[in-house]
Amino acid sequence: MKIISYSIRDDEMPALKAWKSQHPDVEVQVESENLTPETASKAQGADAAVTFQQAPYTKEVLEELQKLGVNKLSLRNVGIDNIDLPVAEKLGFQITNVPVYSPNAIAEHAAWLMGRLLRRVPEYDAKIKQRDLRWAPEIGREMRMQTVGVIGTGHIGRVLINILQGFGAKVVCYDIFQNPEIKAADLYVDSLDELYQQSDIITLHVPSVKENIHMINADSIAKMKDSVIIINVARGDLIDTDDLLKALDNGQVAAAGLDVYEKEVGIFNKDWAGQPVPDANLEDLFRRQNVIVTPHTAFYTETAVENMVQKSFDASLQLIKGETPDTLVKY
Ligand SMILES: NC(=O)c1ccc[n+]([C@@H]2O[C@H](COP(=O)([O-])OP(=O)(O)OC[C@H]3O[C@@H](n4cnc5c(N)ncnc54)[C@H](O)[C@@H]3O)[C@@H](O)[C@H]2O)c1
Numbered sequence: 001m002k003i004i005s006y007s008i009r010d011d012e013m014p015a016l017k018a019w020k021s022q023h024p025d026v027e028v029q030v031e032s033e034n035l036t037p038e039t040a041s042k043a044q045g046a047d048a049a050v051t052f053q054q055a056p057y058t059k060e061v062l063e064e065l066q067k068l069g070v071n072k073l074s075l076r077n078v079g080i081d082n083i084d085l086p087v088a089e090k091l092g093f094q095i096t097n098v099p100v101y102s103p104n105a106i107a108e109h110a111a112w113l114m115g116r117l118l119r120r121v122p123e124y125d126a127k128i129k130q131r132d133l134r135w136a137p138e139i140g141r142e143m144r145m146q147t148v149g150v151i152g153t154g155h156i157g158r159v160l161i162n163i164l165q166g167f168g169a170k171v172v173c174y175d176i177f178q179n180p181e182i183k184a185a186d187l188y189v190d191s192l193d194e195l196y197q198q199s200d201i202i203t204l205h206v207p208s209v210k211e212n213i214h215m216i217n218a219d220s221i222a223k224m225k226d227s228v229i230i231i232n233v234a235r236g237d238l239i240d241t242d243d244l245l246k247a248l249d250n251g252q253v254a255a256a257g258l259d260v261y262e263k264e265v266g267i268f269n270k271d272w273a274g275q276p277v278p279d280a281n282l283e284d285l286f287r288r289q290n291v292i293v294t295p296h297t298a299f300y301t302e303t304a305v306e307n308m309v310q311k312s313f314d315a316s317l318q319l320i321k322g323e324t325p326d327t328l329v330k331y
Contacts (some may be wrong), residue, residue: 002027003316004046004070004240005052006035012076015309026317036181040064048072048316049265052308054265057083060292065114066091074316076308080329093330096315100155109298110203110233111167113257116292117229123289143202144168149199151215151233152190152206153179160203172198196223201231210234218243229253233298236262241281248288255290259298268295 008016010029031045032289033039034053037060043049049070051057057073062084065071073088075097080093081319088095116122120138127133128164132296133244146169160320173187174195182188188193192215196202202224206212217240230253232239241262247253261268267277285291315325 001025001317001320002029003048003050003313003320004029004031004043005050005313006031006033006039007051008032011305012309015306016313019308019313020312023313023317025073028313035061035065037061037064040068043068043070046070047320048074050076050312051072051311052076054082059084059087062087062091062093072316073191074319075310076312081176084185084195085331094231094319096310096312096319096325096327097130097329098308098315099327101156101307102301103159103310105301106156106233106298107163110156110160110205110231111163113231113233113259113292113294114146114148114201114229115143117255117290118146119258122292126289146170147172147198147272149174149195149202150204151175151195151204153182153188154205156233157205158182160205172317173304180192192220193223196220197225199228200225201229203231204234206234208236208237213237214240216241216244218242218246221247221252224252226252228252229255229257231257232329233257233259236260236264240249241285245281245284248290257292257294258285259294260267260296261285264296295307 004028005028016028016030031039031042034055035051035057040061041064043065049065051073051074052075062094071091071093073095075095076101078097080095080097084097099157119140123138128177143173144167148164148169150161150171150173153161158179163174164171171187172195173182173190174189174192179189215238221243230244238263244253246254248256261282263279267279267282285293315327317327318325
């Protein structure tokens with residue numbers, strides 16, 4: 001049995017070595033490059049491929065793999081939006097992904113963003129760099145005094161609720177599908193408008209489906225408390241960045257913690273040292289001391305990366321053995 005793995009990063013190697021040592025009967029070919037029409041030929045002789053990339057899985061890529069008899073694809077990440085699914089289905093591809101790898105990684109990141117903004121860390125960092133060690137005027141706020149509105153109570157939202165309750169914060173939630181435990185704890189409000197009215201901090205944990213795109217915009221911000229803090233560790237296009245910038249300018253939004261950005265593809269996870277990033281709104285966000293931008297690093301923990309590697313290779317092996325992994329993507 002042979003698996004070819006594309007886009008393998010150095011930080012994935014410990015988990016990959018561990019998986020290989022547990023599966024001595026499987027040959028694993030390791031490639032650092034993305035899967036492209038050019039690199040697809042490296043899959044010659046493999047039974048399956050394991051991948052992780054933002055670049056598209058085009059018709060050409062899929063056809064090249066198919067020609068080599070490789071039509072089992074296991075993603076180390078969740079997103080399948082960059083796969084030409086109609087073509088994949090036509091070519092008989094079996095695809096798996098890793099929908100849940102460590103909700104805690106993302107939930108903790110959201111909590112840290114809130115904590116850093118509440119305690120004015122970016123402003124103090126800037127002052128301390130200048131050796132200005134005075135307290136005022138950056139007085140902090142305590143988490144236990146906040147009402148936090150959690151939008152989306154799926155895997156990540158639920159972990160975050162526990163973390164926030166540990167701090168003593170009041171949590172209110174909204175989800176189009178109510179989770180029985182959260183419902184029993186009486187944490188749901190009936191509408192997003194209600195959540196907007198009550199929350200000092202609003203944090204997003206919903207997918208970027210059509211209905212949710214730009215759900216945070218001038219209209220929704222107008223319904224929020226003045227000086228609200230907005231956290232987005234979900235998907236960049238949930239927020240209309242132009243509207244957020246205006247609300248940061250006029251103080252309607254006091255601060256924002258953003259791990260995702262609507263035009264992040266091609267910008268995040270690259271070194272721009274010594275030059276501005278090619279996006280004026282993102283540069284504007286970087287310059288603000290009441291905004292923290294992290295380049296989609298919420299998922300990036302040792303535990304999550306280990307889970308992504310293990311789960312994707314386990315699923316790949318199941319496909320090779322003719323078994324049906326739980327994470328098989330349905331067309
Ligand atoms: N920053 C990162 O590194 C990172 C990593 C993983 C996931 N994510 C993102 O986090 C988000 C949540 O992931 P998850 O694993 O918790 O997903 P999930 O599917 O477990 O939960 C999503 C929840 O959102 C709810 N929902 C959908 N639309 C809604 C709406 N309009 N209003 C209220 N609720 C709505 C769903 O009913 C569901 O309960 C996704 O956008 C995902 O892409 C980000």
